[in-house]
Amino acid sequence: MLVMVLMRAAHVADLDLNLLVTLDTLLQERSVTRAAERLGVTQPAVSHRLRLLREQLDDPLLVGGRGSLHLTERARQLAAPLGRALLDVRAALRSGEPFDPARSERVFAVVAGDVGEMVVLPEVMSTLRVEAPHVTMTSPAAGGDVVARLASGEIDLVVGAPLPPQAGLVQRVVGRERYVVLARPDHPAIRRGRLSARAFADASHVVVSRGGPPGSSVDEALERLGLRRHVAARVSHFVTAPYLVLRSDLLLTMGESLARTAARHLPLALLPHPLTLPSFDVLMTWHERSTGDEGHRWMRELAARVTARSFQARPARDVSASASGTRPESAPDRPAARRPPPAAGAARASPAAGARPRAKR
DNA sequence: CACTGCTATGATATCACTGG
Protein backbone atom coordinates (compact mmCIF):
# COMPACT_ATOMS: atom_id res chain seq x y z
CA MET A 1 0.00 0.00 0.00
CA LEU A 2 2.70 2.43 0.99
CA VAL A 3 4.70 1.44 -2.06
CA MET A 4 1.65 1.97 -4.23
CA VAL A 5 1.26 5.47 -2.90
CA LEU A 6 4.96 6.24 -3.14
CA MET A 7 5.08 4.84 -6.66
CA ARG A 8 3.36 8.00 -7.73
CA ALA A 9 6.42 10.00 -6.75
CA ALA A 10 8.30 11.46 -9.66
CA HIS A 11 11.57 9.74 -8.78
CA VAL A 12 10.79 6.82 -6.53
CA ALA A 13 14.19 5.25 -7.00
CA ASP A 14 15.81 8.42 -5.69
CA LEU A 15 13.54 8.66 -2.68
CA ASP A 16 15.59 9.05 0.49
CA LEU A 17 13.98 6.62 2.93
CA ASN A 18 15.48 8.52 5.87
CA LEU A 19 13.14 11.34 4.98
CA LEU A 20 10.15 9.09 5.58
CA VAL A 21 10.76 9.21 9.32
CA THR A 22 10.61 12.99 9.15
CA LEU A 23 7.53 12.81 6.98
CA ASP A 24 5.82 10.47 9.42
CA THR A 25 6.55 12.87 12.28
CA LEU A 26 5.38 15.84 10.23
CA LEU A 27 2.15 14.09 9.33
CA GLN A 28 1.51 13.34 12.98
CA GLU A 29 2.47 16.73 14.37
CA ARG A 30 1.28 18.90 11.49
CA SER A 31 3.91 21.40 12.53
CA VAL A 32 7.49 21.80 11.41
CA THR A 33 8.47 23.18 14.81
CA ARG A 34 6.91 20.36 16.84
CA ALA A 35 8.24 17.73 14.43
CA ALA A 36 11.71 19.18 14.90
CA GLU A 37 11.37 19.01 18.68
CA ARG A 38 10.30 15.40 18.48
CA LEU A 39 13.07 14.47 16.09
CA GLY A 40 15.66 16.32 18.11
CA VAL A 41 16.78 18.62 15.30
CA THR A 42 16.24 22.28 14.64
CA GLN A 43 13.18 23.61 12.89
CA PRO A 44 15.09 24.75 9.79
CA ALA A 45 16.49 21.25 9.39
CA VAL A 46 12.96 19.84 9.28
CA SER A 47 11.89 22.62 6.98
CA HIS A 48 14.73 21.65 4.68
CA ARG A 49 13.73 17.98 4.79
CA LEU A 50 10.16 18.96 4.06
CA ARG A 51 11.33 20.82 0.99
CA LEU A 52 13.20 17.72 -0.19
CA LEU A 53 10.13 15.58 0.45
CA ARG A 54 8.03 18.00 -1.55
CA GLU A 55 10.46 17.79 -4.43
CA GLN A 56 10.80 14.02 -4.30
CA LEU A 57 7.10 13.30 -3.91
CA ASP A 58 6.08 16.14 -6.17
CA ASP A 59 3.42 17.30 -3.74
CA PRO A 60 3.24 20.14 -1.17
CA LEU A 61 2.24 17.53 1.47
CA LEU A 62 1.56 20.11 4.19
CA VAL A 63 -0.03 23.43 3.40
CA GLY A 64 -1.49 26.27 5.39
CA GLY A 65 0.93 28.53 7.14
CA ARG A 66 1.00 29.54 10.77
CA GLY A 67 -0.50 27.48 13.52
CA SER A 68 -1.37 24.05 12.31
CA LEU A 69 -0.56 22.91 8.79
CA HIS A 70 -3.11 20.97 6.78
CA LEU A 71 -2.40 17.72 4.97
CA THR A 72 -2.90 17.55 1.24
CA GLU A 73 -4.91 14.65 -0.16
CA ARG A 74 -1.66 12.96 -1.05
CA ALA A 75 -0.32 13.37 2.48
CA ARG A 76 -3.55 12.00 3.89
CA GLN A 77 -3.21 8.92 1.71
CA LEU A 78 0.36 8.44 2.89
CA ALA A 79 -0.19 8.93 6.61
CA ALA A 80 -1.68 5.58 7.62
CA PRO A 81 0.41 3.22 5.46
CA LEU A 82 3.58 5.15 6.26
CA GLY A 83 2.89 4.99 9.99
CA ARG A 84 2.21 1.26 9.82
CA ALA A 85 5.29 0.62 7.72
CA LEU A 86 7.56 2.45 10.15
CA LEU A 87 6.00 0.63 13.09
CA ASP A 88 6.74 -2.63 11.30
CA VAL A 89 10.31 -1.56 10.65
CA ARG A 90 10.83 -0.55 14.27
CA ALA A 91 9.28 -3.84 15.41
CA ALA A 92 11.54 -5.77 13.05
CA LEU A 93 14.59 -3.98 14.43
CA ARG A 94 13.43 -4.58 17.98
CA SER A 95 12.63 -8.24 17.35
CA GLY A 96 15.22 -10.40 18.99
CA GLU A 97 16.71 -7.42 20.80
CA PRO A 98 17.30 -8.51 24.40
CA PHE A 99 15.05 -6.98 27.02
CA ASP A 100 16.29 -6.34 30.53
CA PRO A 101 13.35 -5.54 32.81
CA ALA A 102 15.62 -4.32 35.57
CA ARG A 103 17.09 -1.61 33.33
CA SER A 104 14.37 -0.93 30.78
CA GLU A 105 12.61 2.43 30.77
CA ARG A 106 9.95 1.33 28.33
CA VAL A 107 6.39 2.54 28.51
CA PHE A 108 3.67 -0.03 27.96
CA ALA A 109 0.13 1.06 27.16
CA VAL A 110 -2.27 -1.60 28.36
CA VAL A 111 -6.00 -1.17 28.00
CA ALA A 112 -7.66 -3.18 30.73
CA GLY A 113 -10.96 -1.40 31.37
CA ASP A 114 -12.12 -0.63 34.86
CA VAL A 115 -12.18 -4.32 35.80
CA GLY A 116 -8.59 -4.81 34.73
CA GLU A 117 -7.45 -1.57 36.28
CA MET A 118 -8.90 -2.59 39.62
CA VAL A 119 -8.09 -6.30 39.58
CA VAL A 120 -5.04 -6.77 37.36
CA LEU A 121 -3.16 -3.48 37.41
CA PRO A 122 -2.41 -3.35 41.15
CA GLU A 123 -0.87 -6.82 40.90
CA VAL A 124 1.11 -5.84 37.82
CA MET A 125 2.36 -2.70 39.51
CA SER A 126 3.55 -4.55 42.59
CA THR A 127 5.51 -6.91 40.34
CA LEU A 128 6.91 -4.00 38.32
CA ARG A 129 8.14 -2.33 41.48
CA VAL A 130 10.37 -5.33 42.16
CA GLU A 131 11.27 -6.67 38.72
CA ALA A 132 11.18 -3.56 36.51
CA PRO A 133 11.36 -0.40 38.58
CA HIS A 134 11.90 1.91 35.58
CA VAL A 135 9.19 0.47 33.37
CA THR A 136 6.05 2.60 33.13
CA MET A 137 2.60 1.15 32.69
CA THR A 138 -0.14 3.37 31.31
CA SER A 139 -3.77 2.38 31.07
CA PRO A 140 -5.41 4.44 28.31
CA ALA A 141 -9.20 4.76 28.20
CA ALA A 142 -10.85 1.76 26.61
CA GLY A 143 -13.02 3.81 24.26
CA GLY A 144 -12.64 4.35 20.56
CA ASP A 145 -11.63 1.82 17.98
CA VAL A 146 -9.39 -0.41 20.08
CA VAL A 147 -8.44 -2.51 17.07
CA ALA A 148 -7.25 0.56 15.18
CA ARG A 149 -5.40 1.77 18.26
CA LEU A 150 -3.57 -1.56 18.48
CA ALA A 151 -2.73 -1.37 14.79
CA SER A 152 -1.44 2.18 15.11
CA GLY A 153 0.81 1.25 18.02
CA GLU A 154 -1.00 3.58 20.42
CA ILE A 155 -1.89 0.55 22.54
CA ASP A 156 0.44 -2.36 23.25
CA LEU A 157 -1.97 -4.80 24.84
CA VAL A 158 -5.65 -5.22 25.61
CA VAL A 159 -6.77 -7.37 28.52
CA GLY A 160 -10.43 -8.27 28.83
CA ALA A 161 -13.26 -9.46 26.67
CA PRO A 162 -12.57 -10.88 23.20
CA LEU A 163 -12.18 -8.36 20.39
CA PRO A 164 -13.82 -8.96 17.03
CA PRO A 165 -11.56 -11.15 14.89
CA GLN A 166 -9.30 -9.01 12.76
CA ALA A 167 -6.32 -9.64 10.55
CA GLY A 168 -3.08 -8.82 12.31
CA LEU A 169 -4.38 -9.34 15.85
CA VAL A 170 -3.30 -12.15 18.14
CA GLN A 171 -5.45 -13.23 21.06
CA ARG A 172 -4.65 -15.50 23.95
CA VAL A 173 -7.00 -16.79 26.62
CA VAL A 174 -5.52 -16.06 30.05
CA GLY A 175 -8.39 -16.70 32.38
CA ARG A 176 -12.00 -17.49 32.82
CA GLU A 177 -14.59 -15.52 34.74
CA ARG A 178 -17.98 -16.47 36.17
CA TYR A 179 -20.75 -14.26 37.42
CA VAL A 180 -21.68 -13.72 41.05
CA VAL A 181 -24.09 -11.42 42.85
CA LEU A 182 -23.10 -8.55 45.13
CA ALA A 183 -25.58 -7.35 47.73
CA ARG A 184 -25.82 -5.60 51.06
CA PRO A 185 -25.15 -8.28 53.74
CA ASP A 186 -28.59 -7.66 55.31
CA HIS A 187 -30.40 -7.56 52.00
CA PRO A 188 -33.96 -8.90 52.51
CA ALA A 189 -33.64 -11.23 49.51
CA ILE A 190 -30.86 -13.19 51.22
CA ARG A 191 -32.21 -16.12 53.25
CA ARG A 192 -29.74 -18.10 55.35
CA GLY A 193 -26.89 -16.81 53.23
CA ARG A 194 -28.53 -17.91 49.98
CA LEU A 195 -30.28 -16.18 47.16
CA SER A 196 -32.99 -18.00 45.20
CA ALA A 197 -33.76 -17.30 41.56
CA ARG A 198 -37.22 -16.09 42.56
CA ALA A 199 -35.83 -13.71 45.19
CA PHE A 200 -33.24 -12.53 42.66
CA ALA A 201 -35.96 -11.77 40.11
CA ASP A 202 -38.16 -10.00 42.66
CA ALA A 203 -35.37 -7.65 43.76
CA SER A 204 -34.33 -4.43 42.06
CA HIS A 205 -31.04 -4.38 40.14
CA VAL A 206 -28.24 -2.10 39.12
CA VAL A 207 -26.80 -2.77 35.70
CA VAL A 208 -23.55 -1.59 34.14
CA SER A 209 -24.99 -0.51 30.84
CA ARG A 210 -21.90 -0.66 28.65
CA GLY A 211 -21.14 -4.14 29.90
CA GLY A 212 -23.71 -5.83 27.66
CA PRO A 213 -23.27 -9.46 28.64
CA PRO A 214 -24.30 -9.25 32.31
CA GLY A 215 -27.59 -7.57 31.57
CA SER A 216 -28.48 -9.55 28.50
CA SER A 217 -27.45 -13.01 29.69
CA VAL A 218 -29.11 -12.46 33.06
CA ASP A 219 -32.34 -11.41 31.39
CA GLU A 220 -32.17 -14.34 29.00
CA ALA A 221 -31.67 -16.76 31.88
CA LEU A 222 -34.60 -15.23 33.75
CA GLU A 223 -36.77 -15.45 30.67
CA ARG A 224 -36.05 -19.16 30.39
CA LEU A 225 -37.49 -19.49 33.90
CA GLY A 226 -40.47 -17.33 33.00
CA LEU A 227 -39.20 -14.53 35.26
CA ARG A 228 -38.37 -10.86 34.78
CA ARG A 229 -36.49 -8.39 36.90
CA HIS A 230 -36.65 -4.67 37.53
CA VAL A 231 -33.55 -2.68 36.63
CA ALA A 232 -33.70 0.37 38.89
CA ALA A 233 -30.31 1.87 38.05
CA ARG A 234 -27.83 1.89 35.22
CA VAL A 235 -24.26 3.03 35.66
CA SER A 236 -21.37 3.18 33.25
CA HIS A 237 -18.60 1.67 35.40
CA PHE A 238 -18.27 -1.62 37.24
CA VAL A 239 -16.14 0.16 39.81
CA THR A 240 -18.91 2.52 40.92
CA ALA A 241 -21.76 -0.02 40.94
CA PRO A 242 -20.80 -1.67 44.27
CA TYR A 243 -21.19 1.68 46.02
CA LEU A 244 -24.82 1.83 44.87
CA VAL A 245 -25.34 -1.70 46.16
CA LEU A 246 -23.83 -0.72 49.51
CA ARG A 247 -26.46 1.93 50.18
CA SER A 248 -29.55 0.37 48.60
CA ASP A 249 -31.51 -2.83 48.14
CA LEU A 250 -30.12 -3.21 44.65
CA LEU A 251 -28.44 -6.42 43.46
CA LEU A 252 -25.45 -6.38 41.15
CA THR A 253 -24.40 -9.17 38.79
CA MET A 254 -20.73 -8.94 37.95
CA GLY A 255 -17.58 -10.95 37.33
CA GLU A 256 -16.29 -12.77 40.36
CA SER A 257 -12.79 -11.31 40.37
CA LEU A 258 -13.89 -7.69 40.53
CA ALA A 259 -16.68 -8.64 42.95
CA ARG A 260 -14.11 -10.19 45.28
CA THR A 261 -11.95 -7.09 45.02
CA ALA A 262 -14.95 -4.90 45.87
CA ALA A 263 -16.00 -7.18 48.74
CA ARG A 264 -12.51 -6.96 50.19
CA HIS A 265 -12.81 -3.20 50.51
CA LEU A 266 -16.54 -2.74 51.12
CA PRO A 267 -18.91 -4.49 53.55
CA LEU A 268 -20.75 -6.42 50.85
CA ALA A 269 -22.04 -9.98 50.54
CA LEU A 270 -20.77 -12.01 47.61
CA LEU A 271 -23.20 -14.76 46.62
CA PRO A 272 -23.12 -17.54 44.05
CA HIS A 273 -25.35 -16.56 41.18
CA PRO A 274 -28.76 -18.25 41.45
CA LEU A 275 -29.12 -18.39 37.66
CA THR A 276 -27.26 -20.63 35.27
CA LEU A 277 -25.11 -18.13 33.43
CA PRO A 278 -22.34 -18.84 30.95
CA SER A 279 -18.86 -18.02 32.17
CA PHE A 280 -16.65 -16.08 29.81
CA ASP A 281 -13.03 -16.02 28.69
CA VAL A 282 -10.60 -13.27 29.64
CA LEU A 283 -8.19 -12.63 26.79
CA MET A 284 -5.06 -10.70 25.98
CA THR A 285 -5.01 -9.14 22.52
CA TRP A 286 -2.07 -7.55 20.75
CA HIS A 287 -0.84 -6.77 17.26
CA GLU A 288 1.13 -9.52 15.56
CA ARG A 289 4.06 -7.20 14.94
CA SER A 290 4.63 -7.22 18.70
CA THR A 291 4.84 -10.98 18.99
CA GLY A 292 8.63 -11.17 18.55
CA ASP A 293 9.40 -8.13 20.69
CA GLU A 294 11.19 -9.40 23.80
CA GLY A 295 9.95 -6.53 25.92
CA HIS A 296 6.40 -7.05 24.79
CA ARG A 297 6.73 -10.76 25.39
CA TRP A 298 7.89 -10.06 28.94
CA MET A 299 4.91 -7.75 29.53
CA ARG A 300 2.51 -10.34 28.08
CA GLU A 301 3.85 -13.05 30.33
CA LEU A 302 3.56 -10.80 33.35
CA ALA A 303 -0.01 -9.79 32.45
CA ALA A 304 -0.94 -13.40 31.74
CA ARG A 305 0.52 -14.56 35.04
CA VAL A 306 -1.28 -11.90 37.02
CA THR A 307 -4.54 -12.29 35.12
CA ALA A 308 -4.55 -16.04 35.59
CA ARG A 309 -4.07 -15.51 39.34
CA SER A 310 -6.79 -12.88 39.52
CA PHE A 311 -9.35 -14.71 37.43
CA GLN A 312 -10.12 -18.40 37.65
CA ALA A 313 -6.71 -19.79 36.86
CA ARG A 314 -6.43 -22.30 34.09
CA PRO A 315 -3.80 -23.13 31.54
CA ALA A 316 -3.55 -20.45 28.87
CA ARG A 317 -4.84 -21.55 25.51
CA ASP A 318 -4.96 -19.92 22.13
CA VAL A 319 -8.11 -18.75 20.49
CA SER A 320 -8.68 -20.65 17.30
CA ALA A 321 -7.95 -18.71 14.15
CA SER A 322 -11.02 -17.28 12.55
CA ALA A 323 -11.84 -16.91 8.91
CA SER A 324 -11.36 -13.18 9.15
CA GLY A 325 -7.84 -13.55 10.29
CA THR A 326 -7.30 -13.11 14.02
CA ARG A 327 -4.33 -15.34 14.65
CA PRO A 328 -3.76 -17.42 17.69
CA GLU A 329 -0.43 -17.14 19.34
CA SER A 330 1.33 -20.26 18.16
CA ALA A 331 3.61 -20.77 21.13
CA PRO A 332 2.98 -19.41 24.57
CA ASP A 333 4.80 -16.61 23.04
CA ARG A 334 6.37 -14.53 20.21
CA PRO A 335 6.50 -9.77 19.70
CA ALA A 336 5.80 -5.78 19.19
CA ALA A 337 6.24 -2.33 18.26
CA ARG A 338 5.21 0.49 20.38
CA ARG A 339 4.91 4.14 19.72
CA PRO A 340 8.22 5.72 19.00
CA PRO A 341 9.34 7.36 22.20
CA PRO A 342 8.63 11.06 22.16
CA ALA A 343 12.14 11.76 23.33
CA ALA A 344 14.20 13.93 21.06
CA GLY A 345 16.10 12.12 18.43
CA ALA A 346 14.53 8.77 19.12
CA ALA A 347 13.12 8.45 15.64
CA ARG A 348 16.24 9.56 13.88
CA ALA A 349 16.95 7.32 10.96
CA SER A 350 20.26 8.51 9.68
CA PRO A 351 23.03 6.53 11.32
CA ALA A 352 25.50 9.26 10.58
CA ALA A 353 23.36 11.98 12.08
CA GLY A 354 22.45 9.85 15.06
CA ALA A 355 25.89 8.53 15.82
CA ARG A 356 27.84 11.65 16.18
CA PRO A 357 27.24 14.65 18.36
CA ARG A 358 26.95 17.73 16.27
CA ALA A 359 29.10 20.68 17.12
CA LYS A 360 27.25 23.76 18.24
CA ARG A 361 28.42 27.12 17.25
C1' DC B 1 -0.99 47.83 13.94
C1' DA B 2 2.24 45.72 16.91
C1' DC B 3 2.97 41.33 18.72
C1' DT B 4 3.46 36.56 18.45
C1' DG B 5 4.28 32.21 16.56
C1' DC B 6 4.96 29.89 12.73
C1' DT B 7 7.53 28.33 8.09
C1' DA B 8 11.03 29.27 4.49
C1' DT B 9 15.49 30.44 2.95
C1' DG B 10 20.39 31.98 2.51
C1' DA B 11 24.90 31.74 4.49
C1' DT B 12 27.89 29.00 6.62
C1' DA B 13 29.89 25.14 9.58
C1' DT B 14 30.74 20.33 10.34
C1' DC B 15 31.45 15.70 9.19
C1' DA B 16 32.19 11.52 6.33
C1' DC B 17 33.87 9.90 2.27
C1' DT B 18 36.96 9.65 -1.63
C1' DG B 19 40.86 10.07 -4.47
C1' DG B 20 45.48 11.85 -5.29
Add this chain to the structure above:
DNA sequence: CCAGTGATATCATAGCAGTG
Protein backbone atom coordinates in the same frame (compact mmCIF):
# COMPACT_ATOMS: atom_id res chain seq x y z
C1' DC C 1 47.69 12.90 5.07
C1' DC C 2 45.00 16.28 3.02
C1' DA C 3 42.04 18.78 -0.11
C1' DG C 4 37.71 18.51 -2.55
C1' DT C 5 32.96 17.30 -2.42
C1' DG C 6 28.39 16.26 -0.91
C1' DA C 7 25.10 15.81 2.76
C1' DT C 8 23.18 17.81 6.48
C1' DA C 9 23.31 20.64 10.27
C1' DT C 10 22.80 25.51 12.67
C1' DC C 11 22.09 30.45 12.83
C1' DA C 12 19.99 34.57 11.43
C1' DT C 13 16.39 36.52 9.40
C1' DA C 14 12.54 37.35 6.08
C1' DG C 15 7.88 36.81 5.48
C1' DC C 16 3.19 35.37 6.55
C1' DA C 17 -1.04 35.22 9.21
C1' DG C 18 -3.90 35.22 13.45
C1' DT C 19 -4.91 37.94 17.57
C1' DG C 20 -5.82 41.56 20.81
